[in-house]
Structures are given as C-alpha cells and as structure tokens.
Amino acid sequence: MGEARVWAVTVHGTPRVYEIDKPTAWAQLVDAYPLAVPDSKRSDWLDTTGEVHNWFIPDWAAVAHDFDGVHLTLHGYLTTPGIAIPLQNNDGATVLAGFDPDTTWWLNVDAVHIEDEPTLWRVDDEHWVRV
Numbered sequence: 001m002g003e004a005r006v007w008a009v010t011v012h013g014t015p016r017v018y019e020i021d022k023p024t025a026w027a028q029l030v031d032a033y034p035l036a037v038p039d040s041k042r043s044d045w046l047d048t049t050g051e052v053h054n055w056f057i058p059d060w061a062a063v064a065h066d067f068d069g070v071h072l073t074l075h076g077y078l079t080t081p082g083i084a085i086p087l088q089n090n091d092g093a094t095v096l097a098g099f100d101p102d103t104t105w106w107l108n109v110d111a112v113h114i115e116d117e118p119t120l121w122r123v124d125d126e127h128w129v130r131v
Helices: 023-032 038-049 060-066 074-079
Strands: 003-006 009-011 017-020 034-036 056-058 069-072 103-106 112-114 119-124 127-130
Touching: 017 023, 023 034, 023 056, 023 074, 056 060
Parallel strands: 017 069
Antiparallel strands: 003 119, 009 112, 034 056, 069 103, 119 127
8 A cells, every 4th residue: 555556537529427416316327227236235235224125236238338437426425325225116225335436437448548657656654646
C-alpha cells in the first residue's frame, strides 16, 4: 500500500451512461437486467442488511448492450449502498456494493481511450504525491 498507478482516460463522443442517483435508480437497473445471485450473496447481504431475500445484481453483459457505462453519483453513494432495496419486477431485493463515490464503471471499451503509460503516485508522509 502507499503506491498507485493512475491511467488517464479520454471519453469518445457522447457515451450512453446510466446514472445511479438514488436507491430506486439502482433497483430499476437491476430489475431491467436481473441476474439472480441468491447463494453467493446470501450470507454477505444478510450480515449487511439483516434481511433474507432472493438477491439480484445487474447482469453486466446485458447492461453493456444498452449502456457504455454506469455512473454512481455522490448522492447515490450516500443514499444507496448497504441497504436492501426491494425490486418491482423480480421476487427479491438488491444491495449496491463495490462502487466508490462519483465513479463510472465503463462497460464498453470503445467508449473510452486509456493512456498507455500510467502516472505513478506515492504517499509522502500523509499526502499523495506524483512521482
């Protein structure tokens, strides 16, 4: 720890980006592209939420057919992760996990260009500095 490589990313054109700005936006994405994960998420999400459900996440391969990326807004990050969110079209619920605030997960590599060479950063005392 204490070291990071950061690649510059350039976005091409006007990508199709799904915005998650509240729990219902996440639920709508999962409802539209459901992937059942009851066994793999049962204990994790029971521990997190205290609830038992048939758990779902987005089928990311299916999402990628309609969207180039999925963006979690700061408001979405503050209101959505770690809670059981009921689904309307599927018998179960979902939990948003694994996203950082104001992050876009790029699903279509043609929508972005990643620079070949990363920029190196290191922690100097308590601050990150570019190497």
